[in-house]
Amino acid sequence: MTGDDIGSLIYLVLLGAVLFVWYIVQSRAGLGRTLQQAAAWGLIFLGTIAAVGLWGDIRQDVMPSQSVIAEDGRVELPQAPDGHYYVTLEVNGTPVRFMVDTGASGTVLTRRDAERAGLAEDDLVYYSEAMTANGPVRTAPVRLDSVALGPFVDANVPAYVNEGEMAQSLLGMSYLQRFDRLEITRGQLVLER
Incomplete structure (x- = not known):
């Protein structure tokens, strides 16, 4: 308190x-x-x-939470009350909550989430730019050593850190395309490998 x-x-x-x-x-x-x-x-x-x-x-x-069905190679994400889908990934060993954004080409971390995942603010160089609904923002390209979702572990994953204020990290197609199937059915987002 x-x-x-x-x-x-x-x-x-x-x-x-x-x-x-x-x-x-x-x-x-x-x-x-x-x-x-x-x-x-x-x-x-x-x-x-x-x-x-x-x-x-x-x-x-x-609230329902994400479920990973390892033997089937599948992840099921329930639709949140706000209509979006959220998933928690282990980024460099740190849990980071993402909003799934199939309209985003890249995966974008907030500065806070990037720092928690071991990406030092002093090492980030904001030289690229992304277009958002609010206009252009500067981003710093990074490589994530490891990204894990249940049994699925990927190394050397490209991402960006947003210089501006962002409420939530975004999981874009640069990561989602690693799955063989992405389907929305009965209020769930299903990812399969």
Whole structure:
């Protein structure tokens, strides 16, 4: 819990205490009923706080995740609620989450993901350019020592690091073409080798 979270919690507790005291003062005649209602609202308040605090864990359990069926040489990626497909690859031994982008010719890493995968910012030279929906951006061509998706391990994979701000790394056709089959069926993206 961060300092901002603790401050927000203290604020909410104080606000709740003030509302509780006001409610008790306003309804002194039916104190038993007032306490019952206050207890019910308190439980609702605590339940809401618990749900917000546990949302990340709940979402991971409810959302379907990628499945790798090694013996069939197949990977199945479920469609996310936003309509895109996401996959986690091991890039140089580091898990990196990508949005699958069949419209992108190259695989593009965010600067943060590139740094996590061992590509030092000082070693990157942004001399190439890519066209995006927001216009041109400078990119640094790189070679990834290893890229693994389940049992599929590829070495010396070409990619780019985007100099601009990007919310998510993109998995483009330069990597996807390594698969024999790419199919979207029944809300799943299926990759086969």
